[in-house]
Amino acid sequence: MCRLALKTANEPFSPYEVLTAMEAMQEGYDGSGLGLLLRGMEFEDFKYNPRFPILSGIAHTEKAWHRVTDYMDDRGYELKYDHRFHMEDGHIEAEERYRYFLRAYRMPVRFRDESDDVREAEMLKTRLALRNLATEEDKVAVFSFFPDVAMIKEVGWPLQIGNGLCLHDGQIKSRVCMAQGRQNTNYGINLYACHPFFIQGISTMTNGENTAFVPIRDWLVGKDIPGYTGYQSDSEVFTHILHYTLKKLNLPLQAYKHIITPLSTKELSEHPQGEFLTGLRQVCRRLIIDGPNAIIGTLPDESCMLVMDQKKLRPATVGGRDGAWAIASEICGVQAMVPDRDPSLDFQPMREHTVIIPPERKELEIWSQYDPFPLPLAA
């Protein structure tokens, strides 16, 4: 079972803090990989404009690196900042890593007056195109390309990777950081298989196993929506379902839980919006997840969320105080990330709950699937 840690705070902090929390939960992973997502970026040596999209990834060879930079130049992106990790040898096992990159760009002029939708579609298209630049000899991995978001993924022990990239040096900080220490399951060690997964500003990570992966993947692929590709991990569909719910169906976040783990027919018959939710369950039946999973996610507005599978077969806890909150797959992870909180207020969601840490980080919002659904059309 993988270990998950998310911290969100008003005051930007180093991702190394989260890696330390991962260490507290270390029995749970076998060092097969680390994934990190940072949101609300702050760089020590650059005053970052949060409208600049950041390209995150790894170029395995020099040739691959040039291919990426050339492509971005050709597409009209202007490089504003190129973060250079201070690399320390002897920590990262993986070989053939020419360059880990976090590069902030200004979008081409033609997108200056475009809507967010158009800009986001362009960023997605660019990310997918860059992914496709990889060849057998000159690999390149691109994890995200979005404003105010950076991602790092690598094979190995989380803390060692943090040491290798000198994440403790305070050069990078963020207001939200989510990390997964991976236990290799059924789908091989592959950089793209490391959580969190990302699409158009939406990101989730999961511990567990999505046993309904193949039918869900087949349905998502059949929708022919750009970005619904990859699927090196069975958990990637959770991110895409959240994206589909929010961006394609334009439903509120509460709908996510109703889609992935709908209430039973009996429960729906007693629900105030049972008819609508029954219909929603019907039309989204192929998106019903299965198996043990705790899903932790973040959205572009910096809100963070946690939901459980329908049987709550995985543990997960959320705890914190005004201004700083943590979600982790184990309580010790929460303790490591926000020690100065009242632990008696820690919350372990049950199967019907969606826990939200809103962007203002004052207090938790806890929604139940039994609550009325907040959509006029459901009335």
Next chain:
Amino acid sequence: MVPVRSVSITPSSLAPIDFPWIIEHKEERCTLCGQCTAVCPKGAIVLAHMRKRVPKLDVFQKKRGNDYRTFTGIRQETDPAKLCIGCGMCSMVCPNDAITPHPGTNENRTVFFNNRKGEPLKRGGRRNNPGATLLDQIMFDRISMLTDPALDAGRHEFTVTTSLGRVLSPEDFLDRTINGGWIPPTREIFPFIIGSMSFGALSPNMWLGLLQGVAYCNEVLGIPVVMCTGEGGCPPWILRSPYLKYIILQIASGYFGWDEIIRAIPEMQCQPAAIEIKYGQGAKPGDGGLLMWYKVSKLIARLRGVPEGVDLPSPPVHQTLYSIEESVMKMIQTLSTAFDHKVPVYPKISASTSAKSVLNNLVRNPYAAGLMIDGIDGGTGAAYNVSMEATGHPIASCVRDCYLDLAAQGKQNEIPIFAAGGIGKNGNVAQNGMAMVMLGASGVHIGKYIMQAVAGCLGNEMNRCNVCNLGICPKGITSQNPKLYRRLDPDMVAERVAETFMSINTEIKKIMAPLGRSQSLPVGMSDAIGIGNQAAADRLKIKYVC
């Protein structure tokens, strides 16, 4: 040349060893009670008087000689018209274990004479293709061993129901919810459906026993089983009863029973589960229903609106329309309208290499509620032997192709595919059905299995019995003769229906639990199945395992 009739034989004279079933009679145990000859549906055994020689020795006279005595015993008829069908009723009724049929080990020579009077063999039953089916060979091999706590089939909650009816895309659903459009009706049902067997093909006791069992499953056990009528309607009181909601009404090319149904619409207390339009049947593609005159009793004649005692061959196609595409489109729309667009209407077709074309027509038809595909291993009450044995298409690859075609368009949730034809043929009903589900079916229809499991149908793939068409069913399942169908107690049929579906329900969970699935029926979960046959694995796009 004039033949010399030195021996009394004809071309079709056969010896008992030429027959598929040979009666073994133990004279020393027989009390000549006559029960076996009375019960034999074919008149295949007779009480025969025979003479035997007894040696006679007169010691005092020093003479040897013979005496002759007569005795009576049971003998098998050798007229092909009276061939033993191996039903075994004789041994079932024999109080002394004196008689039983055995499968003949010699070649079956009656097959050369089953066309007497120029009429090819017609029979009921199945394809007669024994042995493990492809579905029997499929294993559920993606066992969640690494990260999952095991699910408990006995204690955890499972959702095993499926959806019958057209499902909108999520985008269309939200659009119509906001703007007030029509949302097609759907039913949440158990994925194992009692397949279409008509009131006519089945005896009244069998049919009503099934309905009673189905009602019990729904109302007491909470298993939402539905059953399909087949062509021929159903009794008028049922049309006006609350049980109608458990019934899929079938309309086929003979439209039998639909006068009654149309008349009953204004008085219906509830909607039927669905309407099935039969365009084809897996067991006899190209043929319509074939209810033979023996079975057209007074009751059946009344229900179907025909005279008593006449053959009722339905035409092979719906005669009213110009092309199949038009027929499918117009009939679906018409029937949907007749039921106020509140009842799912879907077609049933024979499995075929052209099934995908029909499916793609349905995808574009907003009123089509699904597609039911019936494979070559399906059963029937009556058909030409050649149709049953050699015409048709196996179900597995047909459904798989159709599912993958839908998936490529992202529409696998919108048009449910139901599969039939050989599900549970060798008794592995839950395994076969769930294999079909993982290949892409939303549910399966079971007919022969139900007859065998709930009423003790004696038919098998070795051509045992299979006389459903003649109205002489020895168990009273497919007969309209009261003397025969009174043998079948509807209450016991209902009890067996309940037992059967309780057991299937548990077996579904036993299959789903180790796969880590409990939240929804694993339709299209092809990563969970494997087969030890490379060619089949390639064809079905599933794993080869060995």
